[in-house]
Amino acid sequence: MINTEDWQFKFLLREIKKSSKIDVEMYKENFLRRRIGIKMRDRGIESYYEYAKLIKDDEAELNSLLNTLTINVTEFMRDKMPFECFKDLLLPQIIEKKEKSGSRLIRIWSAGCAYGEEPYSIAICALEFLKDRDEKYTFSIYGTDIDKNCLKNAEIGIYPKKSLKNLSKWQVINYFYEIDGSYRIKDEVKRVVKFRYHDLTNEETFSKFFDVIFCRNVVIYFSEEQKRRALRNFYDSLLNGGFLITGRSESMLPSFLGKLKAINTTEKVYQKFPFRA
Ligand SMILES: C[S@@+](CC[C@H](N)C(=O)[O-])C[C@H]1O[C@@H](n2cnc3c(N)ncnc32)[C@H](O)[C@@H]1O
Incomplete structure:
Protein backbone atom coordinates (compact mmCIF):
# COMPACT_ATOMS: atom_id res chain seq x y z
CA MET A 1 0.00 0.00 0.00
CA LEU A 69 16.13 20.32 -10.69
CA THR A 70 18.31 20.96 -13.72
CA ILE A 71 20.69 18.04 -13.69
CA ASN A 72 24.31 18.67 -12.81
CA VAL A 73 25.48 17.65 -16.27
CA THR A 74 28.97 18.90 -16.87
CA GLU A 75 32.41 17.74 -18.03
CA PHE A 76 35.97 19.01 -18.22
CA MET A 77 36.42 21.82 -20.79
CA ARG A 78 32.71 21.66 -21.64
CA ASP A 79 32.24 23.19 -25.14
CA LYS A 80 36.04 23.77 -25.26
CA MET A 81 35.91 27.23 -26.90
CA PRO A 82 35.11 29.30 -23.76
CA PHE A 83 38.22 27.84 -22.12
CA GLU A 84 40.39 28.58 -25.16
CA CYS A 85 38.98 32.08 -25.22
CA PHE A 86 39.78 32.44 -21.50
CA LYS A 87 43.36 31.26 -21.97
CA ASP A 88 44.24 32.91 -25.29
CA LEU A 89 42.20 36.11 -25.20
CA LEU A 90 41.29 37.06 -21.63
CA LEU A 91 44.34 36.01 -19.61
CA PRO A 92 46.84 38.03 -21.71
CA GLN A 93 44.66 41.14 -21.22
CA ILE A 94 44.32 40.50 -17.50
CA ILE A 95 48.09 40.04 -17.09
CA GLU A 96 48.77 43.23 -19.01
CA LYS A 97 46.52 45.12 -16.61
CA LYS A 98 48.05 43.43 -13.55
CA GLU A 99 51.54 44.44 -14.76
CA LYS A 100 50.46 48.06 -14.65
CA SER A 101 48.77 47.83 -11.27
CA GLY A 102 51.52 45.71 -9.69
CA SER A 103 49.02 43.11 -8.47
CA ARG A 104 49.96 39.43 -8.79
CA LEU A 105 46.63 37.86 -7.84
CA ILE A 106 44.05 36.67 -10.39
CA ARG A 107 40.65 35.70 -9.01
CA ILE A 108 38.13 33.58 -10.93
CA TRP A 109 34.63 32.51 -9.89
CA SER A 110 32.88 29.47 -11.36
CA ALA A 111 29.24 30.01 -10.29
CA GLY A 112 27.13 26.85 -10.43
CA CYS A 113 30.20 24.61 -10.63
CA ALA A 114 28.38 21.25 -10.18
CA TYR A 115 30.98 18.52 -9.43
CA GLY A 116 33.95 20.83 -10.00
CA GLU A 117 34.85 20.06 -13.60
CA GLU A 118 34.51 23.71 -14.61
CA PRO A 119 36.72 25.31 -11.92
CA TYR A 120 39.31 22.52 -12.32
CA SER A 121 39.29 23.13 -16.10
CA ILE A 122 39.91 26.83 -15.42
CA ALA A 123 42.79 25.85 -13.12
CA ILE A 124 44.30 23.61 -15.83
CA CYS A 125 44.10 26.52 -18.33
CA ALA A 126 45.75 28.81 -15.77
CA LEU A 127 48.59 26.36 -15.08
CA GLU A 128 49.18 25.90 -18.81
CA PHE A 129 49.18 29.64 -19.34
CA LEU A 130 51.76 30.15 -16.60
CA LYS A 131 53.95 27.21 -17.62
CA ASP A 132 56.17 29.08 -20.08
CA ARG A 133 56.13 32.39 -18.29
CA ASP A 134 58.58 33.75 -15.78
CA GLU A 135 56.11 36.00 -14.01
CA LYS A 136 54.83 34.80 -10.67
CA TYR A 137 51.07 35.05 -10.65
CA THR A 138 48.76 33.44 -8.13
CA PHE A 139 45.39 32.12 -9.22
CA SER A 140 42.56 31.87 -6.74
CA ILE A 141 39.59 30.02 -8.22
CA TYR A 142 36.26 29.68 -6.42
CA GLY A 143 33.70 27.03 -7.35
CA THR A 144 30.26 27.61 -5.85
CA ASP A 145 27.00 25.72 -6.04
CA ILE A 146 23.68 25.31 -4.27
CA ASP A 147 24.04 21.51 -4.17
CA LYS A 148 26.12 20.45 -1.16
CA ASN A 149 26.46 16.92 -2.46
CA CYS A 150 28.10 18.28 -5.62
CA LEU A 151 30.48 20.39 -3.56
CA LYS A 152 31.48 17.42 -1.43
CA ASN A 153 32.32 15.41 -4.55
CA ALA A 154 34.11 18.37 -6.12
CA GLU A 155 36.39 18.57 -3.09
CA ILE A 156 37.20 14.87 -3.40
CA GLY A 157 37.95 15.36 -7.12
CA ILE A 158 37.55 11.84 -8.53
CA TYR A 159 35.97 11.54 -12.00
CA PRO A 160 34.85 8.88 -14.47
CA LYS A 161 36.78 8.59 -17.72
CA LYS A 162 33.90 9.95 -19.79
CA SER A 163 34.01 13.38 -18.11
CA LEU A 164 37.62 13.79 -19.35
CA LYS A 165 36.81 13.21 -23.01
CA ASN A 166 37.56 16.83 -24.08
CA LEU A 167 41.03 16.76 -22.54
CA SER A 168 44.15 15.86 -24.49
CA LYS A 169 46.07 12.72 -23.54
CA TRP A 170 48.81 14.98 -22.29
CA GLN A 171 46.42 16.86 -19.99
CA VAL A 172 45.04 13.63 -18.56
CA ILE A 173 48.54 12.34 -17.80
CA ASN A 174 49.70 15.65 -16.38
CA TYR A 175 46.78 16.60 -14.19
CA PHE A 176 45.23 13.28 -13.05
CA TYR A 177 46.16 10.03 -11.35
CA GLU A 178 44.40 6.97 -12.69
CA ILE A 179 43.00 4.78 -9.93
CA ASP A 180 41.05 1.64 -10.90
CA GLY A 181 39.57 3.24 -14.03
CA SER A 182 38.70 6.54 -12.29
CA TYR A 183 40.71 9.75 -12.42
CA ARG A 184 41.79 11.79 -9.40
CA ILE A 185 42.75 15.40 -9.94
CA LYS A 186 46.33 16.15 -8.85
CA ASP A 187 47.07 18.40 -5.87
CA GLU A 188 48.78 20.93 -8.13
CA VAL A 189 45.34 21.68 -9.67
CA LYS A 190 43.36 21.17 -6.48
CA ARG A 191 45.47 23.66 -4.59
CA VAL A 192 44.20 26.67 -6.59
CA VAL A 193 40.47 25.84 -6.31
CA LYS A 194 38.24 26.45 -3.27
CA PHE A 195 34.64 25.26 -3.06
CA ARG A 196 31.87 27.13 -1.25
CA TYR A 197 28.10 26.93 -0.93
CA HIS A 198 26.42 29.91 -2.59
CA ASP A 199 22.88 30.47 -3.86
CA LEU A 200 22.73 32.76 -6.87
CA THR A 201 19.08 33.62 -6.29
CA ASN A 202 20.00 35.10 -2.94
CA GLU A 203 20.67 38.83 -2.57
CA GLU A 204 24.03 38.16 -0.98
CA THR A 205 27.08 38.98 -3.08
CA PHE A 206 30.07 36.75 -2.85
CA SER A 207 32.13 39.54 -1.19
CA LYS A 208 35.22 39.16 -3.38
CA PHE A 209 36.27 40.97 -6.56
CA PHE A 210 36.90 38.81 -9.57
CA ASP A 211 38.81 39.15 -12.82
CA VAL A 212 36.60 36.56 -14.53
CA ILE A 213 33.27 34.95 -13.65
CA PHE A 214 32.09 31.81 -15.42
CA CYS A 215 28.35 31.17 -15.06
CA ARG A 216 27.40 28.67 -17.72
CA ASN A 217 24.28 26.53 -18.02
CA VAL A 218 22.98 27.62 -14.62
CA VAL A 219 20.47 30.46 -14.98
CA ILE A 220 18.52 28.88 -17.85
CA TYR A 221 15.41 28.23 -15.72
CA PHE A 222 15.72 31.36 -13.58
CA SER A 223 12.81 33.79 -13.66
CA GLU A 224 13.68 37.20 -15.08
CA GLU A 225 13.84 38.63 -11.55
CA GLN A 226 16.19 35.88 -10.35
CA LYS A 227 18.35 36.28 -13.42
CA ARG A 228 18.50 40.05 -12.81
CA ARG A 229 19.59 39.38 -9.23
CA ALA A 230 22.31 36.97 -10.37
CA LEU A 231 23.55 39.44 -12.99
CA ARG A 232 23.58 42.28 -10.45
CA ASN A 233 25.56 39.99 -8.16
CA PHE A 234 28.06 39.26 -10.96
CA TYR A 235 28.29 42.91 -11.91
CA ASP A 236 29.01 43.93 -8.31
CA SER A 237 31.53 41.10 -7.89
CA LEU A 238 33.58 41.93 -10.99
CA LEU A 239 36.54 44.29 -11.06
CA ASN A 240 36.15 47.11 -13.57
CA GLY A 241 37.08 45.61 -16.92
CA GLY A 242 36.50 42.08 -15.54
CA PHE A 243 34.86 39.42 -17.71
CA LEU A 244 31.67 37.37 -17.46
CA ILE A 245 31.31 34.18 -19.52
CA THR A 246 27.78 32.76 -19.80
CA GLY A 247 26.41 29.69 -21.58
CA ARG A 248 26.27 29.75 -25.38
CA SER A 249 22.49 29.57 -25.56
CA GLU A 250 21.90 32.15 -22.82
CA SER A 251 20.94 35.75 -23.50
CA MET A 252 21.84 38.92 -21.59
CA LEU A 253 19.04 40.99 -20.05
CA PRO A 254 18.74 44.23 -22.07
CA SER A 255 19.04 46.35 -18.90
CA PHE A 256 22.61 45.04 -18.40
CA LEU A 257 23.84 45.55 -21.95
CA GLY A 258 25.29 48.99 -21.16
CA LYS A 259 27.11 47.68 -18.09
CA LEU A 260 28.27 44.32 -19.38
CA LYS A 261 29.42 44.78 -22.97
CA ALA A 262 29.53 41.81 -25.31
CA ILE A 263 33.10 41.30 -26.53
CA ASN A 264 32.55 37.85 -28.05
CA THR A 265 28.97 37.25 -29.14
CA THR A 266 29.48 33.57 -30.08
CA GLU A 267 31.06 32.50 -26.80
CA LYS A 268 28.93 34.99 -24.82
CA VAL A 269 31.82 36.83 -23.20
CA TYR A 270 30.99 40.19 -21.57
CA GLN A 271 33.22 42.84 -20.07
CA LYS A 272 32.28 45.07 -17.16
CA PHE A 273 32.08 48.72 -18.12
CA PRO A 274 33.96 50.96 -17.30
CA PHE A 275 36.85 48.88 -18.60
CA ARG A 276 39.55 50.72 -16.59
CA ALA A 277 40.17 50.11 -12.90
C1 LIG B 1 24.10 22.06 -15.54
S1 LIG B 1 25.12 22.43 -14.17
C2 LIG B 1 26.31 23.50 -14.93
C3 LIG B 1 27.73 23.17 -14.51
C4 LIG B 1 28.81 23.99 -15.23
N1 LIG B 1 28.64 25.41 -14.99
C5 LIG B 1 28.82 23.70 -16.71
O1 LIG B 1 28.41 24.55 -17.51
O2 LIG B 1 29.21 22.60 -17.09
C6 LIG B 1 24.09 23.59 -13.27
C7 LIG B 1 24.53 23.76 -11.82
O3 LIG B 1 23.93 24.93 -11.29
C8 LIG B 1 23.63 24.70 -9.93
N2 LIG B 1 22.61 25.66 -9.48
C9 LIG B 1 21.28 25.65 -9.74
N3 LIG B 1 20.67 26.66 -9.11
C10 LIG B 1 21.64 27.36 -8.44
C11 LIG B 1 21.63 28.51 -7.60
N4 LIG B 1 20.50 29.14 -7.34
N5 LIG B 1 22.80 28.94 -7.09
C12 LIG B 1 23.96 28.28 -7.35
N6 LIG B 1 24.04 27.18 -8.14
C13 LIG B 1 22.89 26.71 -8.67
C14 LIG B 1 23.11 23.26 -9.95
O4 LIG B 1 23.16 22.69 -8.65
C15 LIG B 1 24.07 22.61 -10.94
O5 LIG B 1 25.16 22.02 -10.28
Whole structure:
Protein backbone atom coordinates (compact mmCIF):
# COMPACT_ATOMS: atom_id res chain seq x y z
CA MET A 1 0.00 0.00 0.00
CA ILE A 2 1.26 3.49 -0.85
CA ASN A 3 2.07 5.53 2.29
CA THR A 4 1.08 9.16 2.86
CA GLU A 5 4.54 10.55 2.22
CA ASP A 6 4.84 8.67 -1.10
CA TRP A 7 1.36 9.77 -2.09
CA GLN A 8 2.21 13.40 -1.31
CA PHE A 9 5.45 13.11 -3.23
CA LYS A 10 3.61 11.84 -6.34
CA PHE A 11 1.05 14.60 -5.89
CA LEU A 12 3.83 17.21 -5.82
CA LEU A 13 5.43 15.79 -8.99
CA ARG A 14 2.06 16.00 -10.76
CA GLU A 15 1.66 19.63 -9.62
CA ILE A 16 5.14 20.49 -10.92
CA LYS A 17 4.31 18.90 -14.26
CA LYS A 18 0.94 20.68 -14.45
CA SER A 19 2.40 24.10 -13.65
CA SER A 20 5.62 23.86 -15.65
CA LYS A 21 4.86 21.34 -18.42
CA ILE A 22 8.15 19.71 -17.46
CA ASP A 23 7.91 16.01 -16.76
CA VAL A 24 10.21 15.83 -13.77
CA GLU A 25 9.36 12.15 -13.29
CA MET A 26 12.06 11.46 -15.87
CA TYR A 27 14.61 12.17 -13.12
CA LYS A 28 15.67 9.59 -10.53
CA GLU A 29 13.52 9.61 -7.41
CA ASN A 30 16.47 9.99 -4.98
CA PHE A 31 17.72 12.95 -6.95
CA LEU A 32 14.27 14.58 -6.92
CA ARG A 33 13.77 13.98 -3.19
CA ARG A 34 17.19 15.45 -2.39
CA ARG A 35 16.69 18.56 -4.55
CA ILE A 36 13.10 19.18 -3.47
CA GLY A 37 14.17 18.60 0.15
CA ILE A 38 16.71 21.46 -0.12
CA LYS A 39 14.00 23.85 -1.32
CA MET A 40 11.54 22.73 1.36
CA ARG A 41 14.11 23.22 4.11
CA ASP A 42 14.91 26.70 2.75
CA ARG A 43 11.23 27.58 3.05
CA GLY A 44 10.73 25.83 6.40
CA ILE A 45 8.16 23.44 4.90
CA GLU A 46 7.90 19.86 6.13
CA SER A 47 5.41 18.10 3.85
CA TYR A 48 5.39 17.56 0.10
CA TYR A 49 1.68 18.43 0.09
CA GLU A 50 2.30 21.87 1.64
CA TYR A 51 5.12 22.48 -0.80
CA ALA A 52 2.84 21.50 -3.72
CA LYS A 53 0.37 24.15 -2.57
CA LEU A 54 3.14 26.73 -2.38
CA ILE A 55 4.47 26.20 -5.91
CA LYS A 56 0.94 26.34 -7.30
CA ASP A 57 0.62 29.96 -6.11
CA ASP A 58 4.20 31.15 -6.16
CA GLU A 59 5.74 31.32 -9.62
CA ALA A 60 9.13 32.49 -8.39
CA GLU A 61 9.37 29.47 -6.09
CA LEU A 62 8.35 27.16 -8.94
CA ASN A 63 11.06 28.64 -11.17
CA SER A 64 13.59 28.36 -8.41
CA LEU A 65 12.66 24.70 -7.88
CA LEU A 66 12.90 23.99 -11.62
CA ASN A 67 16.30 25.53 -11.61
CA THR A 68 17.53 23.31 -8.83
CA LEU A 69 16.13 20.32 -10.69
CA THR A 70 18.31 20.96 -13.72
CA ILE A 71 20.69 18.04 -13.69
CA ASN A 72 24.31 18.67 -12.81
CA VAL A 73 25.48 17.65 -16.27
CA THR A 74 28.97 18.90 -16.87
CA GLU A 75 32.41 17.74 -18.03
CA PHE A 76 35.97 19.01 -18.22
CA MET A 77 36.42 21.82 -20.79
CA ARG A 78 32.71 21.66 -21.64
CA ASP A 79 32.24 23.19 -25.14
CA LYS A 80 36.04 23.77 -25.26
CA MET A 81 35.91 27.23 -26.90
CA PRO A 82 35.11 29.30 -23.76
CA PHE A 83 38.22 27.84 -22.12
CA GLU A 84 40.39 28.58 -25.16
CA CYS A 85 38.98 32.08 -25.22
CA PHE A 86 39.78 32.44 -21.50
CA LYS A 87 43.36 31.26 -21.97
CA ASP A 88 44.24 32.91 -25.29
CA LEU A 89 42.20 36.11 -25.20
CA LEU A 90 41.29 37.06 -21.63
CA LEU A 91 44.34 36.01 -19.61
CA PRO A 92 46.84 38.03 -21.71
CA GLN A 93 44.66 41.14 -21.22
CA ILE A 94 44.32 40.50 -17.50
CA ILE A 95 48.09 40.04 -17.09
CA GLU A 96 48.77 43.23 -19.01
CA LYS A 97 46.52 45.12 -16.61
CA LYS A 98 48.05 43.43 -13.55
CA GLU A 99 51.54 44.44 -14.76
CA LYS A 100 50.46 48.06 -14.65
CA SER A 101 48.77 47.83 -11.27
CA GLY A 102 51.52 45.71 -9.69
CA SER A 103 49.02 43.11 -8.47
CA ARG A 104 49.96 39.43 -8.79
CA LEU A 105 46.63 37.86 -7.84
CA ILE A 106 44.05 36.67 -10.39
CA ARG A 107 40.65 35.70 -9.01
CA ILE A 108 38.13 33.58 -10.93
CA TRP A 109 34.63 32.51 -9.89
CA SER A 110 32.88 29.47 -11.36
CA ALA A 111 29.24 30.01 -10.29
CA GLY A 112 27.13 26.85 -10.43
CA CYS A 113 30.20 24.61 -10.63
CA ALA A 114 28.38 21.25 -10.18
CA TYR A 115 30.98 18.52 -9.43
CA GLY A 116 33.95 20.83 -10.00
CA GLU A 117 34.85 20.06 -13.60
CA GLU A 118 34.51 23.71 -14.61
CA PRO A 119 36.72 25.31 -11.92
CA TYR A 120 39.31 22.52 -12.32
CA SER A 121 39.29 23.13 -16.10
CA ILE A 122 39.91 26.83 -15.42
CA ALA A 123 42.79 25.85 -13.12
CA ILE A 124 44.30 23.61 -15.83
CA CYS A 125 44.10 26.52 -18.33
CA ALA A 126 45.75 28.81 -15.77
CA LEU A 127 48.59 26.36 -15.08
CA GLU A 128 49.18 25.90 -18.81
CA PHE A 129 49.18 29.64 -19.34
CA LEU A 130 51.76 30.15 -16.60
CA LYS A 131 53.95 27.21 -17.62
CA ASP A 132 56.17 29.08 -20.08
CA ARG A 133 56.13 32.39 -18.29
CA ASP A 134 58.58 33.75 -15.78
CA GLU A 135 56.11 36.00 -14.01
CA LYS A 136 54.83 34.80 -10.67
CA TYR A 137 51.07 35.05 -10.65
CA THR A 138 48.76 33.44 -8.13
CA PHE A 139 45.39 32.12 -9.22
CA SER A 140 42.56 31.87 -6.74
CA ILE A 141 39.59 30.02 -8.22
CA TYR A 142 36.26 29.68 -6.42
CA GLY A 143 33.70 27.03 -7.35
CA THR A 144 30.26 27.61 -5.85
CA ASP A 145 27.00 25.72 -6.04
CA ILE A 146 23.68 25.31 -4.27
CA ASP A 147 24.04 21.51 -4.17
CA LYS A 148 26.12 20.45 -1.16
CA ASN A 149 26.46 16.92 -2.46
CA CYS A 150 28.10 18.28 -5.62
CA LEU A 151 30.48 20.39 -3.56
CA LYS A 152 31.48 17.42 -1.43
CA ASN A 153 32.32 15.41 -4.55
CA ALA A 154 34.11 18.37 -6.12
CA GLU A 155 36.39 18.57 -3.09
CA ILE A 156 37.20 14.87 -3.40
CA GLY A 157 37.95 15.36 -7.12
CA ILE A 158 37.55 11.84 -8.53
CA TYR A 159 35.97 11.54 -12.00
CA PRO A 160 34.85 8.88 -14.47
CA LYS A 161 36.78 8.59 -17.72
CA LYS A 162 33.90 9.95 -19.79
CA SER A 163 34.01 13.38 -18.11
CA LEU A 164 37.62 13.79 -19.35
CA LYS A 165 36.81 13.21 -23.01
CA ASN A 166 37.56 16.83 -24.08
CA LEU A 167 41.03 16.76 -22.54
CA SER A 168 44.15 15.86 -24.49
CA LYS A 169 46.07 12.72 -23.54
CA TRP A 170 48.81 14.98 -22.29
CA GLN A 171 46.42 16.86 -19.99
CA VAL A 172 45.04 13.63 -18.56
CA ILE A 173 48.54 12.34 -17.80
CA ASN A 174 49.70 15.65 -16.38
CA TYR A 175 46.78 16.60 -14.19
CA PHE A 176 45.23 13.28 -13.05
CA TYR A 177 46.16 10.03 -11.35
CA GLU A 178 44.40 6.97 -12.69
CA ILE A 179 43.00 4.78 -9.93
CA ASP A 180 41.05 1.64 -10.90
CA GLY A 181 39.57 3.24 -14.03
CA SER A 182 38.70 6.54 -12.29
CA TYR A 183 40.71 9.75 -12.42
CA ARG A 184 41.79 11.79 -9.40
CA ILE A 185 42.75 15.40 -9.94
CA LYS A 186 46.33 16.15 -8.85
CA ASP A 187 47.07 18.40 -5.87
CA GLU A 188 48.78 20.93 -8.13
CA VAL A 189 45.34 21.68 -9.67
CA LYS A 190 43.36 21.17 -6.48
CA ARG A 191 45.47 23.66 -4.59
CA VAL A 192 44.20 26.67 -6.59
CA VAL A 193 40.47 25.84 -6.31
CA LYS A 194 38.24 26.45 -3.27
CA PHE A 195 34.64 25.26 -3.06
CA ARG A 196 31.87 27.13 -1.25
CA TYR A 197 28.10 26.93 -0.93
CA HIS A 198 26.42 29.91 -2.59
CA ASP A 199 22.88 30.47 -3.86
CA LEU A 200 22.73 32.76 -6.87
CA THR A 201 19.08 33.62 -6.29
CA ASN A 202 20.00 35.10 -2.94
CA GLU A 203 20.67 38.83 -2.57
CA GLU A 204 24.03 38.16 -0.98
CA THR A 205 27.08 38.98 -3.08
CA PHE A 206 30.07 36.75 -2.85
CA SER A 207 32.13 39.54 -1.19
CA LYS A 208 35.22 39.16 -3.38
CA PHE A 209 36.27 40.97 -6.56
CA PHE A 210 36.90 38.81 -9.57
CA ASP A 211 38.81 39.15 -12.82
CA VAL A 212 36.60 36.56 -14.53
CA ILE A 213 33.27 34.95 -13.65
CA PHE A 214 32.09 31.81 -15.42
CA CYS A 215 28.35 31.17 -15.06
CA ARG A 216 27.40 28.67 -17.72
CA ASN A 217 24.28 26.53 -18.02
CA VAL A 218 22.98 27.62 -14.62
CA VAL A 219 20.47 30.46 -14.98
CA ILE A 220 18.52 28.88 -17.85
CA TYR A 221 15.41 28.23 -15.72
CA PHE A 222 15.72 31.36 -13.58
CA SER A 223 12.81 33.79 -13.66
CA GLU A 224 13.68 37.20 -15.08
CA GLU A 225 13.84 38.63 -11.55
CA GLN A 226 16.19 35.88 -10.35
CA LYS A 227 18.35 36.28 -13.42
CA ARG A 228 18.50 40.05 -12.81
CA ARG A 229 19.59 39.38 -9.23
CA ALA A 230 22.31 36.97 -10.37
CA LEU A 231 23.55 39.44 -12.99
CA ARG A 232 23.58 42.28 -10.45
CA ASN A 233 25.56 39.99 -8.16
CA PHE A 234 28.06 39.26 -10.96
CA TYR A 235 28.29 42.91 -11.91
CA ASP A 236 29.01 43.93 -8.31
CA SER A 237 31.53 41.10 -7.89
CA LEU A 238 33.58 41.93 -10.99
CA LEU A 239 36.54 44.29 -11.06
CA ASN A 240 36.15 47.11 -13.57
CA GLY A 241 37.08 45.61 -16.92
CA GLY A 242 36.50 42.08 -15.54
CA PHE A 243 34.86 39.42 -17.71
CA LEU A 244 31.67 37.37 -17.46
CA ILE A 245 31.31 34.18 -19.52
CA THR A 246 27.78 32.76 -19.80
CA GLY A 247 26.41 29.69 -21.58
CA ARG A 248 26.27 29.75 -25.38
CA SER A 249 22.49 29.57 -25.56
CA GLU A 250 21.90 32.15 -22.82
CA SER A 251 20.94 35.75 -23.50
CA MET A 252 21.84 38.92 -21.59
CA LEU A 253 19.04 40.99 -20.05
CA PRO A 254 18.74 44.23 -22.07
CA SER A 255 19.04 46.35 -18.90
CA PHE A 256 22.61 45.04 -18.40
CA LEU A 257 23.84 45.55 -21.95
CA GLY A 258 25.29 48.99 -21.16
CA LYS A 259 27.11 47.68 -18.09
CA LEU A 260 28.27 44.32 -19.38
CA LYS A 261 29.42 44.78 -22.97
CA ALA A 262 29.53 41.81 -25.31
CA ILE A 263 33.10 41.30 -26.53
CA ASN A 264 32.55 37.85 -28.05
CA THR A 265 28.97 37.25 -29.14
CA THR A 266 29.48 33.57 -30.08
CA GLU A 267 31.06 32.50 -26.80
CA LYS A 268 28.93 34.99 -24.82
CA VAL A 269 31.82 36.83 -23.20
CA TYR A 270 30.99 40.19 -21.57
CA GLN A 271 33.22 42.84 -20.07
CA LYS A 272 32.28 45.07 -17.16
CA PHE A 273 32.08 48.72 -18.12
CA PRO A 274 33.96 50.96 -17.30
CA PHE A 275 36.85 48.88 -18.60
CA ARG A 276 39.55 50.72 -16.59
CA ALA A 277 40.17 50.11 -12.90
C1 LIG B 1 24.10 22.06 -15.54
S1 LIG B 1 25.12 22.43 -14.17
C2 LIG B 1 26.31 23.50 -14.93
C3 LIG B 1 27.73 23.17 -14.51
C4 LIG B 1 28.81 23.99 -15.23
N1 LIG B 1 28.64 25.41 -14.99
C5 LIG B 1 28.82 23.70 -16.71
O1 LIG B 1 28.41 24.55 -17.51
O2 LIG B 1 29.21 22.60 -17.09
C6 LIG B 1 24.09 23.59 -13.27
C7 LIG B 1 24.53 23.76 -11.82
O3 LIG B 1 23.93 24.93 -11.29
C8 LIG B 1 23.63 24.70 -9.93
N2 LIG B 1 22.61 25.66 -9.48
C9 LIG B 1 21.28 25.65 -9.74
N3 LIG B 1 20.67 26.66 -9.11
C10 LIG B 1 21.64 27.36 -8.44
C11 LIG B 1 21.63 28.51 -7.60
N4 LIG B 1 20.50 29.14 -7.34
N5 LIG B 1 22.80 28.94 -7.09
C12 LIG B 1 23.96 28.28 -7.35
N6 LIG B 1 24.04 27.18 -8.14
C13 LIG B 1 22.89 26.71 -8.67
C14 LIG B 1 23.11 23.26 -9.95
O4 LIG B 1 23.16 22.69 -8.65
C15 LIG B 1 24.07 22.61 -10.94
O5 LIG B 1 25.16 22.02 -10.28
